[in-house]
Amino acid sequence: MKSYDYEAVVYDNEVYCVECLPEGIDCNSEDVTPIFAGDEWDSAPSCSVCGTLHDYMSIIKEDDDPSYCEYCDNEICEGKGCKRGEYLFCSKDCADNYDAQW
Ligand SMILES: [Zn+2]
Numbered sequence: 199m200k201s202y203d204y205e206a207v208v209y210d211n212e213v214y215c216v217e218c219l220p221e222g223i224d225c226n227s228e229d230v231t232p233i234f235a236g237d238e239w240d241s242a243p244s245c246s247v248c249g250t251l252h253d254y255m256s257i258i259k260e261d262d263d264p265s266y267c268e269y270c271d272n273e274i275c276e277g278k279g280c281k282r283g284e285y286l287f288c289s290k291d292c293a294d295n296y297d298a299q300w
């Protein structure tokens with residue numbers, strides 16, 4: 199797929215497959231913005247009519263390396279958690295429990 203190719207468009211703040219556009223609206227209509235393969239999206243949009251997921255464009259992964267608590271394995275939201283030494287814990291309790299193991 200070339201960066202200027204597209205299979206989906208944005209119309210009226212909704213995402214549509216080209217073929218799912220409302221009657222009378224096509225890719226050349228005003229208010230229709232193609233989603234080009236070279237465009238960058240935070241997440242793959244899906245068609246508001248048929249639900250097809252369009253992930254042909256560049257999807258920017260916000261945080262592809264989530265942190266997990268060293269003790270309970272819970273996922274830790276960015277900026278949250280309790281760092282102790284080189285380990286990260288979801289809470290001070292987990293850090294204490296982890297220490298208590300040794
Ligand atoms: Zn569709």
Ligand SMILES: [Zn+2]
Nearest residue numbers: 267270288292
């Ligand atoms: Zn934890």
